Amino acid sequence: MSTPQNLEASSPAGGQATGTLSDGAAAVAIARTSRGAYPQRSWRKTLRRDWQLYSLLVLPLIFLLIFRYMPMAGNVIAFRRFRPGSSIFGDEWVGLRYVELFINDAKFWEVFQNTLILGALGLLIVFPLPIILALLLNEVRRIWFKRLVQTISYLPHFMSIVIVAGMVFQIFSVQGTINQVITAVGGDAVNFMQRADWFRTIYISSEVWQTVGWGTILYLAALTTIDQQLYEASRIDGANRWKQTWHITLPGIRPTMVTLLVLNIGTFMAVGFEKVLLLYNPLTYPTADVISTYLYRVGILSSNFSYATAIGLFESLIGLTLILSANAISRRLVGTSLW
Template sequence: MLKNKYKQFNYHLMLLPGTIVLLIFSYIPMLGLVMAFQKYVPAKGFFKSKWVGLDNIIYMINLPDSKLIFANTLIIAVQKIVVGLIVAIGFALLLNEIRLKTMKKTIQTLVYLPHFLSWVVLATVVRNIFDYTGPVNSVIQALGGDPIIFLASNSWFRPIMIITSTWKEFGFDSVVYLAALTAIDPGLYEAASLDGANRFHKMIHVTLPGIAPTIVLMTALSLGKVLNAGFDQIFNLYNPLVYETADIIDTYVYRIGLVDMQYSLATAVGLMKSVIGFILIMSSNLLAKKFANYQIF
C-alpha cells in the first residue's frame, strides 16, 4: 500500500511544474476580472478604483461595435470549423487510400509542416502571395483582369482567412481521423470486396461509418472554440480598412484595452466571451456524451 502511494506521489510531483504554470498564467490573472465592474484607474489599483457594478457590461452590450465583433467572431470561427473539418476528413480518407508508404509519409510531412510555423512567419508569406504585385494578381492580370487589393477588401479578407487557416491546420487535424481509420476492422473491407464493392464504395459504406463517432466527437468538441477565431492570424494580417469584417473579440479587446487603455471595457468584453465560451464548452460536453458516448470531464 505504501509503495503504491509513493508511486502516486511521484506522478503528482511530475504534474507540479505544469500546475504552477497554470496557476500563475491562468488562475491568478482571473483576479483582474474585477476591473469589469470598476472604473479602473491604474494609479489607484483594484482596491481604490470606483465600483460601477454592471455599468461596463451594459455599456458594452449597447455598443454597435460589440454586436459587430461578436458577429465577425462567430462567422469566421464557424466557417473555419466547418471547412477545416471537411478538408481534414477528406484528406485523411484520400491519404488512407495511398498504398506506397514512402509517398504517404512524404505527403504527411509536407502537410503537417505549416502547423508548426508561427503566424508571424506565415503572415509574411500570405501578404507576399496576395500582394498587389504578388503572384495571385499576376495571374489575374495575365488572364485580363484587374489586380485586387485582397487584404484591404472586406469581400476578400474573410475567405483568405478561412483558406489560409485551413491550409495551415488541416494536415495536423487529420491525425485524429487517420488514427480512427486504423481501428476499423479489416474484415469489413474483405466482406465488402466479396460483395463486389470498389474502393469508392468501401470508402462510403465502410470507412465513413467507421469514423462517424470520431467525426461527431470532434464536431462537438469544436463548439468550445467557436469564439476563438484566431487572434494570431487576424492580428498579423488585418488593418483598419477591414475592421468591418475582420475585427473579432480578441483583436477588439487588444485594441481598446492595451492601445486605447480602456481597461474596464476591455475586461467586460473579455468576461462576456469567457462566459459564453464556458456555456459552449458545457454544451459540447453534453453533445459529446449524447452522440459519441464520450465525456470531456
Template sequence: MAKQKQQKNHLGKVNLGKHLKKEWMLYSFLIIPVLYYIIFKYIPMFGNVIAFRKYSGGPNIFGQKWVGFRYFKQFLKDPSFWNAFRNTLTLSITYLIFRFPITLTFALLLNEIRNLKWKKFVQTVSYLPHFISMVIIAGMIKEVVSLTGPINTMIESLGGEKISFIQEASWFPPIYIISGIWQGLGWGTILYLAAMTGINMELYEAAKVDGANRFKQAIHVTIPGIMPTIVTLLILDIGGIMGSNFEKIILLYLPSTYETADVISTLVYRMGISGGNFSYATAVGLFEGVVGLILVVTANLVSRKVTEASLW
C-alpha cells in the same frame, strides 16, 4: 453493504497508490502541463474581477472602485462590439463549415494511400505549414495577394484590373478561410489517422467479401470507426467558435477592413492593451469566455443524445 463499500473504497485507494508508486515516472510528465494550466490559465481568472471594477492600472485589482455591470452594459450598447461579435461568428462558423469536412476527407484519402514513401511525402508537405511562424505565414499571404503578387499578375495577364485584396473588406473572409485551411489541413488529420489505426482490419475484409469497394469501405467502416473522434473534435471546434485566430487576424487586418475583419479578440486588444480601457476589455473577454462555455456544454449534450458520444 456499508462495510463492503468501505472495503471497495479502501482497495481502490490501495491499488491507486500502488499504481502511482509503480508508474511515478510516467505521471511525472504531467507536472509541467498541470503547472502551465494553473499558472497561465487558472490563476489569471482572478483578473476577471476587473470587469466589475473601475480599474486604472496597478497590482491591486481588488482595491478598485466596484461598478457592477457598468462595463457590460457599455459594450452591449457599443456598435463596434456587435460588429466584432458578428465577424467572430461569421469567420469562425464559415471556417468550421469548410475546414471540418475538408480535413476529414483529406484524412480518408491519406489513409487510402498504400505506397508508404508517397504517403510520408504527402504528410510531410501537408504538415509543414503548421510549423511555420504565423508572422511568416502572414507575410507570405500579403505577398501572394499584393498588387505585384502572382494572383494580380495572372489577373492582369488575362486582361483584368488589379485588385487590392488586402485592403478591401470584402476579400478578408476568403483570404482568412482559404489560408487557414491550407495552414492546418495536414496537422488536422493526425488524430483522424491515429483513430483509423485502431479499426479492426477484419471489418475491411468482411466488407470486401460483401463486395464493397474502397469508397463504400470508407463510408461504412472507416467513418463509423472514427465517429467518437469526429464528434470529440467537432465539440471542441464548436467551443472554440468565439476564439478566432487572434495572431493571424491582427497581422493581416487594416483599419479599412475592420468591417469584416475586426473580431472580439482584436477588439479586446485595441480597447485594453492599446487604449488602456482595461475594465471594458475584460468585460468583453469574460463575455466571450462565457459564450464559449455555453457552446461547449450545449454541443456536448446534443452529441450525447444524438450519437451517444461526448467529452463527459
C-alpha cells in the same frame, strides 16, 4: 482548427482514487462514509509518507495559481473600477456598468457578428477538409508517396503565424502571385489586403493552408484501428470501395470526428486572434475585426481595461457554454464525450 487534445484526465469516472496508499478499498469506503476525524489523521499519514511527491507539485501549483487562476479572478475588474497602477482587482464596485456599456455598443455587435461568421466559415470549410484528405491518403497504396504527402502537408503547422502572415501579404499583394495570374488572364490587379470583401476568403485560405495537413493525423490514426475483416466481409458481399468508405470507414472514424468537432465548437469564439491581428488593417475592419482584436484595441491600446475585460469575460463564458453544450449533445446523440 484547434490542436487535438487529450481530455481524458478530467474524467470524473476515476473518482474513487481519493484513498490513501495502502489502506485499500475498505479504507476508502470508511473515509467516504465517516468524514470525521479519520480522513484528517490519514492526511497527516499520507503527507508524511508522500511528502516528496507533494513537494513536486508545489512549483507547478504556484505557477498555475499565479498565472492561470489569478487572471481568472482578475476578471472581477469587469465589475469594478480599475486604475492602472493600483490593485489588479480594481478599486470599487460599479455593478454591471461595463456590461451595459458593451451591450449598447453597436461596434461590439458588429465585431460579434464578424466573429460568428469567421467561426462558422472555419467550422464549415476548415473542419471537414482534414477528413477528406485523410480518406484520400488512406487510398494511397504506395507508401513512399503517402509519406511524402504527409511530410509536406504537415510542414505549415510548424511555421510561426508571423511567417504565415508574411506569406499571405506577399502572395496576395498587388505584385504577388494571385494578381500575376489575374493580370495574365486579362483581369485587373486587386489590392486584396486592403479590401474588406476579400478578408474572409484570405483568412480562411490561410487557415486551410496551415492546418489541414496536420489535422489529418488523428483521423489517419483512427483509420488504422478499423477492423480489416469488415472490409473483407463487405467485399464478399459485393460492396465496392465507395460503399466500403461510406458504411465502414466513415462510421469507424466517427468518434474522432465528433471529439474534434466538439473541441472546435469550444474554440469557436476564439477565432485566430493573432492571425487577424497580423492580417487586418483599418480598411478591412468591417469584416476582419473580431471580438478579441476589438477588446485588444479598446483595452490595451486605449486603456479601457474594465470595459475590455467585460467583453473578454463575455467571450470566455460563451466559449465555456459552447463546449459544455456541444459535449452534452454529442454524448446524448452519439455517445462520445470529452470527459
